[in-house]
Amino acid sequence: MTAEHHASQAFDFDPTASSLAGEVDPSVMEELLSIRSSIDNIDATLVFLLAERFKATQRVGVLKARHKLPAGDPGREAAQISRLRNLATEAHLDPAFAEKFLNFIISEVIRHHEAISADHERQAGRADSAS
Numbered sequence: 001m002t003a004e005h006h007a008s009q010a011f012d013f014d015p016t017a018s019s020l021a022g023e024v025d026p027s028v029m030e031e032l033l034s035i036r037s038s039i040d041n042i043d044a045t046l047v048f049l050l051a052e053r054f055k056a057t058q059r060v061g062v063l064k065a066r067h068k069l070p071a072g073d074p075g076r077e078a079a080q081i082s083r084l085r086n087l088a089t090e091a092h093l094d095p096a097f098a099e100k101f102l103n104f105i106i107s108e109v110i111r112h113h114e115a116i117s118a119d120h121e122r123q124a125g126r127a128d129s130a131s
């Protein structure tokens, strides 16, 4: 896909899209759209942050597969959850939500690790039968 395609996909987004169009007072709609523009910026950074986090965990997955380490590390997860719960409380974010969100991401990471490991094993098996 070309850079132009990427750009046009991003710019196809209509920040004014709403099921409320025509149903609310224009000044209320204006305020809503103004707040939504911050939400759109935040959501874009979340996508970039998550993409960066998955790039890092992909490297962990390859390292773990190469050294036959288990996909999950419950001791590490317990430390991460406790830290994020504390940070969430400090930031006035519901710590239970922060824990659920981290667990959601980690379960996806573990699925990726298992796929990388299975792939690695398949390749090792093929290399064995070829020699």
Ligand SMILES: O=C(O)C(=O)C[C@]1(C(=O)O)C=C[C@@H](O)C=C1
Binding pocket: 057, 060, 061, 071, 072, 073, 074, 076, 077, 080, 105, 106, 109, 110, 113
């Ligand atoms: O740090 C690791 O060992 C990882 O595999 C990364 C990660 C994470 O996403 O933060 C994922 C799974 C583990 O259970 C712990 C942490």
